[in-house]
Amino acid sequence: MAGEVVIRARELTKRYGANVAVDHIDLEVSAGEIVGILGPNGSGKTTTILMLLGLTEPTSGHAEVAGFDPLREPLEVKRRVGYLPDQVGFYDGLSARDNLAYTGRLAGLPRHEIDQRFAAAMDRVGLGDVGRDRVRTFSQGMRQRLGLAEVLMKRPSVAILDEPTTALDPHSTQEFLAMIRGLKADGTAVLLSSHHLDQVQSVCDRVALFNRGRIALSGSVTELAGRVLGGGHVIDVEARGPGVADRLAAVPGVVRVQPLGPQQDSQRYRVDCQRDLRAEIARELAPVVELTGIRFAAPSLTEVYNRYFEDARDAAQ
Amino acid sequence: MPRSRRPGESPGGRRRGSPWTGLGVVVAKETADHLSGARMVVIEALVFLVALVLAWFSTTTIRESIGQSPFLFLRLLTISPDPIPFSFIGMVGLVTPIIAIALGFDAINAEFNQRTLSRILAQPIYRDAFLFGKFLARLLSLSIALVSLWLLVLGLGFIRLGLPPSFEELMRMLGFLVATIAYGGVWLALALLFSVLFRAPATAALAALGLWLLFALFWTVMITPLVAQLIAGPPEGIFGPSLAYINTEQILERISPNTLYSETALALLQPQTRALGPVFVSQLRGALLGAPLPVSQSFILIWPQLTGLIASTIGIFVIAYVAFQRQEIRA
Numbered sequence: 051m052a053g054e055v056v057i058r059a060r061e062l063t064k065r066y067g068a069n070v071a072v073d074h075i076d077l078e079v080s081a082g083e084i085v086g087i088l089g090p091n092g093s094g095k096t097t098t099i100l101m102l103l104g105l106t107e108p109t110s111g112h113a114e115v116a117g118f119d120p121l122r123e124p125l126e127v128k129r130r131v132g133y134l135p136d137q138v139g140f141y142d143g144l145s146a147r148d149n150l151a152y153t154g155r156l157a158g159l160p161r162h163e164i165d166q167r168f169a170a171a172m173d174r175v176g177l178g179d180v181g182r183d184r185v186r187t188f189s190q191g192m193r194q195r196l197g198l199a200e201v202l203m204k205r206p207s208v209a210i211l212d213e214p215t216t217a218l219d220p221h222s223t224q225e226f227l228a229m230i231r232g233l234k235a236d237g238t239a240v241l242l243s244s245h246h247l248d249q250v251q252s253v254c255d256r257v258a259l260f261n262r263g264r265i266a267l268s269g270s271v272t273e274l275a276g277r278v279l280g281g282g283h284v285i286d287v288e289a290r291g292p293g294v295a296d297r298l299a300a301v302p303g304v305v306r307v308q309p310l311g312p313q314q315d316s317q318r319y320r321v322d323c324q325r326d327l328r329a330e331i332a333r334e335l336a337p338v339v340e341l342t343g344i345r346f347a348a349p350s351l352t353e354v355y356n357r358y359f360e361d362a363r364d365a366a367q
Numbered sequence: 368m369p370r371s372r373r374p375g376e377s378p379g380g381r382r383r384g385s386p387w388t389g390l391g392v393v394v395a396k397e398t399a400d401h402l403s404g405a406r407m408v409v410i411e412a413l414v415f416l417v418a419l420v421l422a423w424f425s426t427t428t429i430r431e432s433i434g435q436s437p438f439l440f441l442r443l444l445t446i447s448p449d450p451i452p453f454s455f456i457g458m459v460g461l462v463t464p465i466i467a468i469a470l471g472f473d474a475i476n477a478e479f480n481q482r483t484l485s486r487i488l489a490q491p492i493y494r495d496a497f498l499f500g501k502f503l504a505r506l507l508s509l510s511i512a513l514v515s516l517w518l519l520v521l522g523l524g525f526i527r528l529g530l531p532p533s534f535e536e537l538m539r540m541l542g543f544l545v546a547t548i549a550y551g552g553v554w555l556a557l558a559l560l561f562s563v564l565f566r567a568p569a570t571a572a573l574a575a576l577g578l579w580l581l582f583a584l585f586w587t588v589m590i591t592p593l594v595a596q597l598i599a600g601p602p603e604g605i606f607g608p609s610l611a612y613i614n615t616e617q618i619l620e621r622i623s624p625n626t627l628y629s630e631t632a633l634a635l636l637q638p639q640t641r642a643l644g645p646v647f648v649s650q651l652r653g654a655l656l657g658a659p660l661p662v663s664q665s666f667i668l669i670w671p672q673l674t675g676l677i678a679s680t681i682g683i684f685v686i687a688y689v690a691f692q693r694q695e696i697r698a
Binding site for chain 2 (some may be wrong): 123142157
């Protein structure tokens with residue numbers, strides 16, 4: 051059901067000896083929502099995924115996935131969760147159908163149901179005509195699609211996708227992202243782990259930024275931009291004339307002005323502000339300089355990410 | 368109605384759901400893979416070829432000396448016919464560990480290397496069932512190969528000798544078949560353990576083969592006499608052979624599955640075998656030397672060896688199970 055919370059983690063912690071891999075994280079994901087989990091390698095993303103799947107035991111804390119405890123009821127959780135691991139592997143000597151029939155049987159699907167779901171899932175991921183081929187003949191991109199077909203076959207409440215587009219070319223990536231949006235349309239909650247921030251931004255409703263085992267930031271990209279960049283709204287300004295940067299900085303609500311270089315015979319500026327200040331900026335600039343362009347620009351997740359870790363590094367020093 | 372651990376409650380407690388969920392699926396898939404796989408076909412072809420040649424020459428030798436023993440079918444398994452330098456049981460004792468190691472050395476590490484493990488374990492199956500299913504499937508494949516071999520030799524003997532085996536012979540041969548499967552189980556469990564411990568299949572195979580070579584070539588010839596001497600003193604005392612040395616050496620020898628298996632085969636297939644250890648003259652009083660034991664007595668004689676083989680299999684599998692449970696599944 052849309053809006054129902056299907057992943058809930060409270061104070062979830064995983065320690066390996068003295069090393070804390072995941073440190074008291076709280077996370078909620080609702081049905082039909084795509085949440086991106088980001089962070090550098092070793093920040094705790096995969097360990098969190100493994101705990102949610104019941105593949106590793108939390109040291110403390112509590113998780114609930116599709117209404118079940120992954121620690122005590124992993125079979126129930128796994129029946130409801132589709133998982134596409136990073137660089138998914140298949141039995142190369144078996145056909146795509148035999149590979150997926152095996153996991154279908156493990157998931158408890160009857161034979162006729164497996165055949166039906168396999169055909170539908172393979173069509174959906176664009177592999178409808180290679181179902182009988184051995185997986186050893188598949189490219190990495192086809193394997194990723196096959197992995198997604200396996201997730202689709204399960205008709206899961208939750209899909210956990212770990213770096214699903216790593217090996218894909220740009221065109222396949224776009225198709226793959228469209229398939230992920232399709233999962234959302236089906237009402238599936240999607241947890242997407244990726245280092246491709248532009249892709250995460252293009253499909254995710256919310257993101258959780260992991261750092262040293264903690265969720266450092268969580269929210270929509272606009273909310274994160276507000277917290278990290280100091281604004282949350284970005285306005286792209288093109289103007290010709292003296293003192294543009296100073297005039298922009300003087301507008302109440304502007305947090306930061308960054309010159310981006312010349313744009314034909316104008317100068318381009320990026321303005322971070324706390325709200326949409328296009329009208330105020332136009333009023334400020336119009337009497338004294340020639341305003342050649344002003345448009346709203348979405349804040350970039352890449353910028354949020356880079357700025358957050360720059361600030362974190364500076365703070366550590 | 369989903370039942371969940373309450374927030375704040377500490378982790379732990381019992382898992383819900385049968386640990387055997389998915390076991391049958393794993394066994395069916397793995398068995399099918401093995402029986403149709405090139406590796407198994409090549410091994411079986413070689414073994415069957417050698418068995419056929421052995422059975423042919425053995426039956427020829429037996430036909431030339433048909434009145435020498437009432438146990439013709441047992442002789443079929445135990446004689447070394449010219450020009451072949453080993454018997455059928457020698458051949459089976461040699462190839463069974465090799466087949467078992469070939470079946471088991473990449474059971475788990477190949478799943479890591481193919482990056483299939485996390486995908487499979489993300490399905491509703493416990494690790495328990497996955498590992499046990501892999502072991503059972505391999506044991507089943509090995510058993511199918513050994514039973515086929517057994518039937519092949521039995522059938523060829525039947526055709527070439529023109530006689531059916533007696534009930535007692537059949538029971539002894541069945542006992543031998545069970546002991547061979549148990550012996551294969553020990554090596555299979557060891558190969559499975561190494562496949563859990565070593566990520567490189569080649570390392571796992573080498574470790575298992577190295578252990579097999581140790582037990583097959585060096586254990587009884589070099590290692591046990593040395594260690595027995597260190598523990599119990601010299602083999603010869605003032606009044607003759609030292610009983611303490613003999614007992615210690617025998618205990619050490621029986622650590623080797625090869626010893627347990629060869630003693631089992633000896634007692635079952637040579638019915639006149641009355642004991643598998645040192646025998647005092649007083650114990651032989653009244654015995655009809657050279658007379659065969661009833662089959663039930665032979666089974667009593669090999670019972671410790673057979674249970675030793677089965678217990679070793681279970682013990683090694685448990686070690687593999689614990690090691691596998693403790694591993695982090697990230698691939």
